Amino acid sequence: MCGITGLYSFEPRTNRQELHRIGKAMTDSLIHRGPDSGDIWQDPDVPFVIGHRRLSILDLSECGAQPMESASGRYMIAFNGEIYNFKEIRAEIKKNYNHNFKGHSDTEVILAGFEYWGFEDTIEKLNGMFAIALWDRKAKALFLARDRFGKKPLYVGWAGSTLVFGSETKALAAQPDFRRDVNRDALTSYMRFGYVPAPFCIYDQVWQLPAGHMMALDTYLLRGGQDLKPLMSCYWSHKDALEEARENPIENLETIVDEFEEILSSCVSERMISDVPLGAFLSGGIDSSSVVAMMQKHSDKPVKTYTIGFNEEGFNEAEYAKQIAEHLGTEHYELYLDPKKALDIVPKMATMYDEPFADVSSLPTYLVSEFARQDVTVVLSGDGGDEMLGGYARHVTGPKAWNAVNNIPAPLRGPLSQMIKTISPTMWSKLRGGKPQFGTHVHKFAEILPKEIEGDVYLSFVTHWQTPKTMVQDGHERVIPLVDPEQQIDGLSFAENMMYWDTLTYLNGDILTKVDRASMAVSLEARAPLLDRRIYDYAWRLPMDVKIKNGKGKWLLREVLKKHVPEDLIERPKQGFCVPIGDWLRGDLRDWAEDLLDERILRDQGFFNYPEILKAWEEHQKGRGNHAMRLWTVLCFQDWYRQWVVL
Numbered sequence: 001m002c003g004i005t006g007l008y009s010f011e012p013r014t015n016r017q018e019l020h021r022i023g024k025a026m027t028d029s030l031i032h033r034g035p036d037s038g039d040i041w042q043d044p045d046v047p048f049v050i051g052h053r054r055l056s057i058l059d060l061s062e063c064g065a066q067p068m069e070s071a072s073g074r075y076m077i078a079f080n081g082e083i084y085n086f087k088e089i090r091a092e093i094k095k096n097y098n099h100n101f102k103g104h105s106d107t108e109v110i111l112a113g114f115e116y117w118g119f120e121d122t123i124e125k126l127n128g129m130f131a132i133a134l135w136d137r138k139a140k141a142l143f144l145a146r147d148r149f150g151k152k153p154l155y156v157g158w159a160g161s162t163l164v165f166g167s168e169t170k171a172l173a174a175q176p177d178f179r180r181d182v183n184r185d186a187l188t189s190y191m192r193f194g195y196v197p198a199p200f201c202i203y204d205q206v207w208q209l210p211a212g213h214m215m216a217l218d219t220y221l222l223r224g225g226q227d228l229k230p231l232m233s234c235y236w237s238h239k240d241a242l243e244e245a246r247e248n249p250i251e252n253l254e255t256i257v258d259e260f261e262e263i264l265s266s267c268v269s270e271r272m273i274s275d276v277p278l279g280a281f282l283s284g285g286i287d288s289s290s291v292v293a294m295m296q297k298h299s300d301k302p303v304k305t306y307t308i309g310f311n312e313e314g315f316n317e318a319e320y321a322k323q324i325a326e327h328l329g330t331e332h333y334e335l336y337l338d339p340k341k342a343l344d345i346v347p348k349m350a351t352m353y354d355e356p357f358a359d360v361s362s363l364p365t366y367l368v369s370e371f372a373r374q375d376v377t378v379v380l381s382g383d384g385g386d387e388m389l390g391g392y393a394r395h396v397t398g399p400k401a402w403n404a405v406n407n408i409p410a411p412l413r414g415p416l417s418q419m420i421k422t423i424s425p426t427m428w429s430k431l432r433g434g435k436p437q438f439g440t441h442v443h444k445f446a447e448i449l450p451k452e453i454e455g456d457v458y459l460s461f462v463t464h465w466q467t468p469k470t471m472v473q474d475g476h477e478r479v480i481p482l483v484d485p486e487q488q489i490d491g492l493s494f495a496e497n498m499m500y501w502d503t504l505t506y507l508n509g510d511i512l513t514k515v516d517r518a519s520m521a522v523s524l525e526a527r528a529p530l531l532d533r534r535i536y537d538y539a540w541r542l543p544m545d546v547k548i549k550n551g552k553g554k555w556l557l558r559e560v561l562k563k564h565v566p567e568d569l570i571e572r573p574k575q576g577f578c579v580p581i582g583d584w585l586r587g588d589l590r591d592w593a594e595d596l597l598d599e600r601i602l603r604d605q606g607f608f609n610y611p612e613i614l615k616a617w618e619e620h621q622k623g624r625g626n627h628a629m630r631l632w633t634v635l636c637f638q639d640w641y642r643q644w645v646v647l
Contacts, residue, residue, distance in 0.1 A: 002066070003030030003520075004078035004133050005166035006050035007159075007175060008142065008217075010224045014047040026174040027051030030167055033080070033520045041067040041076050043137065046219070050135055052078040055523055057274055057378060063103025070111050071099070074138050077114075079107045080167055081130030081152045082527065084270040089113060089125055119143045123214060123235055127533060131167060131209075142217040148236045149384070149531045150198070150211025150508035153516060157206030161224030163217065168517075169354040172206060173644070179205065180645045187356075187607065187637070188475030191468035192459075194358035194633050195509040199229055200478055202355045202640075211508045212236040238503055239487055241533075245540035246491075256546060261294075261560045263538055267529040268294035268380065276377040279304035281368060281526075282332070284321030286391070286554050286561060286570065287382025291529055293328055293564040295380060302331040306372040306379070308364040309336040310580065323569055335371045337364050337579075339588035346592060349636065350644065352521045356637040358464065358629075359514050360579040366518040373522040383511055384530035387503040388539040390495060390553035394461045399494045401445055402457055413449040420446035424619075425626040440626060454494050458501055464633045471609050493544055582628035586621060593617075593631070596638040605641070608634065 005026045009019060023040045031038065034053025042049045052066035067078050083089070086106035093099045093112050101108055106128075113122035114134060123132075129151035134143040144165060146154045156165040160177030172178055181204040186196050198208035205225065209215060213232045250256060268291055272278060280292050282305040295303045305325050309318025318334050325332035342363050349362060372379050386392050405413065425439025432438040447460040465471050492500060512528075519526040529535075539547070542556070549555035552571075561570055585593055597617055602610035613634050616627040 002055055002078075002080045003027075003033030003053040003167040003171070004051070004080050004131060004154075005030060005164075005171040006048070006078065006133055006135075006142075007165075008163040008219055008222075009047040010161040010163070010222070011047075016042070016047075019047055019049055022175055023049030023051050026164070026166060026171045027053060029170045029174045032523060033167060035523045037065060039065065039067060041069075043076075043135070045137075046140055048135060048142075048219075050076055050078050050133060055377070055525060057082065057276055057525055064105035064107060066107060068107050068111055070115050072115055074136065075111060075114055076135045076137065077107065077111050078133045079110065079130065080132075081128055081147065082106065082271075082525070083110060083126050083128040083130065084273075084532075085125075085127040086110070119145070119216070120214065120235055129527070129531075133165060140219045142219070143214065144209055144217070145214040145235070146209045146211055148212045148533065149503075149512065151512050151516065151528060151531065153513070154209040155201060155206055156209060156215065156217075156228055157201065157203065158225050158228075163219075163222065163224075169201065169203065169206065170351075172203075179203070181205075182607070182641070182645065184472055184475040184607070185478055188468045188472040188477050190356055190358075190637065191465045191471050191475075191633060192463050192477070193505070193509060194464050194629070194636075195513060196355050197478075197505055197509045199232060207232075210234075212238070238500065239489060241536065242500060242540050243489060245537045248541055249543070250538075250541045253543075253546060256542065256556065257559045257563075260535075260538065260556055261563070263532075263534050264290065264529065264560065265294045265297065267532040267535060269298050271380055271527040271529050272298060274378045277304075277375060278378040278380075279306060279372055279376040280330075280380045281305075281372070281382070282307050282321045282325060282330070283382070284317040284319075284324060285382065286557050287385035287530060289321075289324050289382070289565060289570070290385070290557055290561045291380050291382050292324070292330060293561060294529070296328045296330060297564075302329055304372075304375055305330040305332045306368050307332070307334045308368045308371070309334055310364075311336060311338055320569060324565055327565055327569065333371065333375075335367065337367055339584045341367065342579075342584060343588055343592065346589065346639070348521070350640040350642075353513070353517050353640070354644070356633075356640040357513065357517075358633040358636040359510050360581045360629075360632055362514045362518055363579060365514055366521060369519045369524050369526070370522045373524045377523070378525045378527065379519070380527050380529060381515060382530060383515060383528040384507065384535075385554060385557055387499055387507045388530070388536060388547075389555075389557055390499060390544075390547040391557075392498075392502065392553070394458075395495045395498055396548055396551060396553050397441075398457065398461060398498060401448060402454065402494060405449055405451070408449070417446045417449035420449075424624050426623050454497060455501075457494075458498050461498075462506060464630050471612065473606060473608065495548060496544060499547075581632055582620070582626050585628055585631060590621075593635055596635050596642070597631075601638075607637075 027040050030053045034055045036054050036056045038053040040051040050067050067076050083106040086109045090109045097116055099112050123145050130147045131152040131154040132145045155169050159175035164172045164175050166172050183204045186200040186202050190196050196202050198210040207228050214235050215231050282288050282292050307318050307321040345363050425443050428439035428442045448457045451457045515526050546556050619625040620627040
C-alpha cells in the first residue's frame with residue numbers, strides 16, 4: 001500500500017537535475033501513504049520521472065521496493081494496492097514461461113504479467129485494489145490503470161506543459177507550474193454530492209481516472225494542455241458485469257446462505273494475508289460484523305477490533321459493537337469522539353482529502369484509523385455490502401415513498417411539498433418524540449413530491465444542495481452515470497437501480513474516497529472483502545427478495561451473520577457513522593464555521609450565491625431548520641480553498 005506519482009515534461013529546455021528535484025518533491029508529498037521507504041526513477045533518454053512511497057505489507061525486503069524494473073528492463077512500474085490472486089498468477093507465469101522471480105511481492109508478479117501478456121490482458125486478470133503507473137521505455141508510452149471499484153485513487157493532468165499524475169492531487173500541486181484554478185463545473189457537482197465525481201477534479205486541467213478504467217498515453221502524440229478525458233478507456237464496466245450476472249440467475253435458493261458465506265469467508269481469508277499486524281474496523285453494523293466474524297473464524301487468536309463512539313444520544317453504536325466483539329471473542333478497543341476532538345481533527349481534513357469532501361463521517365473514520373494504527377498496519381472494513389445487497393435506507397424506503405407519491409394527484413404535490421417545508425426538521429422531530437433523524441426524513445419526502453422520474457427521486461436522496469446550479473456562479477453540471485442513457489439497464493426495479501447507481505457514483509466518490517484518505521493519512525492499509533468481484537457477481541445473480549426482505553435490507557448477509565452472532569444484536573436500525581454535526585455547528589464548531597462563512601470573503605471569492613448560504617446559517621443557528629449537511633458542504637470547500645488555493 002503506497003503512493004505513486006510521476007511526470008513527463010514537454011518543455012524543450014528541460015533540465016534533468018531540475019526534473020529530478022521536482023520528481024522527488026512530488027514523491028515526498030506522499031510520504032504519509034508510504035513512510036517506510038521511497039525512491040524515484042528517471043529515464044536516461046527522455047524527460048520522464050516516476051516516484052513511489054512504500055508502506056511495506058508483503059515482502060518487506062528490498063525485493064519489493066519500487067519503482068521496480070521488469071526482468072527485460074523494458075518496463076518501470078509504480079504500483080499502489082494489493083493483488084489478492086497474485087500467487088495464482090505467479091504460478092501460471094512460472095508454469096508457462098519458467099520465469100525466475102527474485103522475491104515474493106505482488107508487484108513483481110504483475111510486472112512479469114505485463115511482459116508476457118501485455119498491459120490490458122494483465123489488468124483484467126487482477127483481483128484486488130490498485131492504481132498502476134507503467135512506463136514503457138521502448139514505446140515511450142505511459143500506461144495508467146485503476147481497479148474495478150475505485151478503491152485506490154489516481155489523478156492525471158497538466159502543470160503547464162508537463163504531464164503529471166499521482167495518488168493525490170497534492171503530488172501534482174508540488175510541480176511548480178501547477179495552476180490552482182477551481183473548475184466551477186466540478187464545484188457545482190460537488191455542491192450536489194458533497195464530493196467531486198470522477199472523471200472530474202476540483203482543479204482545471206486535472207482529471208480522476210474512473211474506476212475500471214485505463215489510459216495509454218503516447219508521448220509522441222500528446223501535447224501540453226489537451227483534454228485527457230477522451231484518452232480514458234473502460235476495461236471493466238459495472239453495467240456489463242451486472243447484465244452478465246443477471247443472465248445467469250441462481251435457481252436453487254435453498255443453499256444460498258451457505259454458498260454466500262463460503263465466498264465471503266474466502267474473500268476475507270485472502271485479505272488476511274500480511275507480513276505486518278492486522279485488525280478490523282467494527283462499527284456494530286451488519287457489514288463490519290460479518291467481516292469480523294469471518295476473520296475470527298480464520299484466526300487462532302483474538303482479532304483486534306476498533307470502533308468509535310459518540311456521547312450524543314441517538315448517534316452511538318459503540319455499545320452494539322462492544323457486545324458483538326465480546327460474543328465473537330475479539331480483542332476490542334473503543335474511543336469516543338466529542339466536539340473538542342472533532343475540532344482538533346477538522347483543520348486536518350482539507351490537507352487529508354486534497355479536494356473538498358463533505359462526508360461528515362470522515363471525522364470518525366480518520367479517528368478510528370489513527371486509533372487502530374497504534375497497533376496494526378492493515379485493517380479489514382465492511383465497505384461495499386450496502387450497494388450490492390440493499391443496505392441503505394433509501395433502498396427500502398425509497399420505493400415505498402415513491403409509490404406513495406404516485407398515489408397523490410399531481411396538482412397537489414407541489415403545494416403539499418411547500419407546506420411540509422414550512423415546518424422545520426427540528427420541529428418535525430419534536431412532534432415524533434425527539435427522534436433526531438425523523439425531521440430530515442420528512443423533508444426528504446417533501447423533496448421528492450414534485451419529482452416525475454425515478455432518477456430525479458434518487459438524486460434528491462443523495463443531494464446536499466437541491467439546485468446546485470443556482471448556488472455556483474457560472475457553474476454547470478456535467479453528465480453523470482445515472483442520467484447517462486448509455487449507462488442505464490433495462491428491467492431493474494427502482495431499488496435495484498438505486499443500488500446500481502450507488503455503485504457507479506456514491507461508493508467510489510464518497511465511501512472509498514473517505515476510507516482511502518483517512519486510513520492512508522496515518523499510513524494504514526484498509527481492505528474491503530465485500531468489494532470482491534466474486535461477491536459482486538453472486539449478489540447480482542440473486543433475486544431482489546433475498547436482498548431486501550420483510551422491509552429489511554441485506555437479508556442474505558443478516559442470515560450469514562446470525563450463524564455467528566445472536567439475532568438481537570443484529571436486528572436493529574442501521575446508523576452507520578452518524579455524526580451530530582448539526583449540534584456541533586451550534587456549539588464547539590460555531591466559531592470555526594463563522595470565520596469561514598464571513599460575508600466579505602464569500603462575496604470576494606465570487607463562487608457562491610452567498611445570501612442563500614448565510615440564510616441557511618442563520619436558520620440553523622436559530623433552530624428553524626437543520627441545514628447541517630448543506631452548510632458542511634460549503635464549509636469543507638471554504639476550508640479546502642483557504643488551505644490549497646489561497647497560499
